[in-house]
Amino acid sequence: MISKLSHVSIFVLSQDSAYNFYVNTLGFKVHTDAPMGPGMRWLTVCPPEQPDLEISLMAIAEGMMFDKESAKQMRDLVSKGTFGFGVFECNNLLATYEELKAKGVKFTKEPTKEFYGFEALFVDDSGNWFSLGEKEKKS
Amino acid sequence: MAKERFPKIYLYRRIVLAKLFIDNHFADNIDLSGIAGEASFSAFHFIRLFKITYGKTPHQYLTWVRIENAKLLLKTGIPVADVCYSVGFDSVSSFTGLFKRFATMTPSVYQQQHARRKKELTSTPLKFVPNCFAESILGSSQQK
Numbered sequence: 641m642i643s644k645l646s647h648v649s650i651f652v653l654s655q656d657s658a659y660n661f662y663v664n665t666l667g668f669k670v671h672t673d674a675p676m677g678p679g680m681r682w683l684t685v686c687p688p689e690q691p692d693l694e695i696s697l698m699a700i701a702e703g704m705m706f707d708k709e710s711a712k713q714m715r716d717l718v719s720k721g722t723f724g725f726g727v728f729e730c731n732n733l734l735a736t737y738e739e740l741k742a743k744g745v746k747f748t749k750e751p752t753k754e755f756y757g758f759e760a761l762f763v764d765d766s767g768n769w770f771s772l773g774e775k776e777k778k779s
Numbered sequence: 780m781a782k783e784r785f786p787k788i789y790l791y792r793r794i795v796l797a798k799l800f801i802d803n804h805f806a807d808n809i810d811l812s813g814i815a816g817e818a819s820f821s822a823f824h825f826i827r828l829f830k831i832t833y834g835k836t837p838h839q840y841l842t843w844v845r846i847e848n849a850k851l852l853l854k855t856g857i858p859v860a861d862v863c864y865s866v867g868f869d870s871v872s873s874f875t876g877l878f879k880r881f882a883t884m885t886p887s888v889y890q891q892q893h894a895r896r897k898k899e900l901t902s903t904p905l906k907f908v909p910n911c912f913a914e915s916i917l918g919s920s921q922q923k
Contacts, residue, residue, distance in 0.1 A: 672900070677916070680919065704916060731833075731834060738788070739799065
């Protein structure tokens with residue numbers, strides 16, 4: 641029986657820039673940052689309240705997972721915002737939205753009450769987009 | 780515009796500015812009642828709204844930010860006393876007590892643990908990478 645998700649990958653155009661976005665802007669914690677030989681770096685981060693879920697910020701580059709052509713195709717697709725990678729949760733959407741906007745994060749949807757919940761959409765520094773929802777408050 | 784749909788968003792804007800001020804000036808001798816004034820709130824209203832938004836009072840949040848930043852500095856090997864003063868505490872014993880409360884270990888034990896992990900990361904980096912990825916890293920480095 642599968643018990644949990646431990647690692648997930650987000651494909652990024654630059655690991656340095658992604659480090660800055662996920663750590664310094666979103667406030668994620670660095671879990672592992674290790675050079676793995678020439679041109680390779682294993683970089684994982686965790687959402688602040690989820691230390692056992694490692695998000696691997698995988699550079700789209702020829703080598704580890706991609707050949708030259710696939711890397712180019714993948715870079716193009718990521719840059720133009722093809723991929724929605726997931727849903728993040730926060731305790732207060734309006735406050736989080738205001739904070740991230742003040743830090744320069746690009747939102748493609750402002751906080752909106754939808755039938756399924758309260759959400760906004762933002763884009764990371766590579767072009768990956770995410771939903772940001774508010775945790776349902778216990779009454 | 781969010782402003783039109785959420786008329787009280789200006790309150791969050793002010794609370795967020797106060798939070799960002801703490802994030803950027805945690806190492807200074809911050810006057811939290813001054814922040815309330817800057818944000819145009821009474822101290823009581825400010826503390827109440829801050830706690831509703833972030834789950835902590837401004838003072839608790841400031842302590843938490845200092846401890847989180849202390850963790851980052853400890854990982855770089857800076858001596859505990861220097862870390863204590865660098866993040867805004869003025870007594871090593873109160874820093875150690877607070878650190879232990881938040882991190883469930885003393886700053887020096889935390890530092891030793893991370894020094895060991897750093898050493899391991901350098902000597903056996905693939906140990907920290909899941910199998911399938913480790914194999915493709917190995918395969919890729921053998922091709923180079």
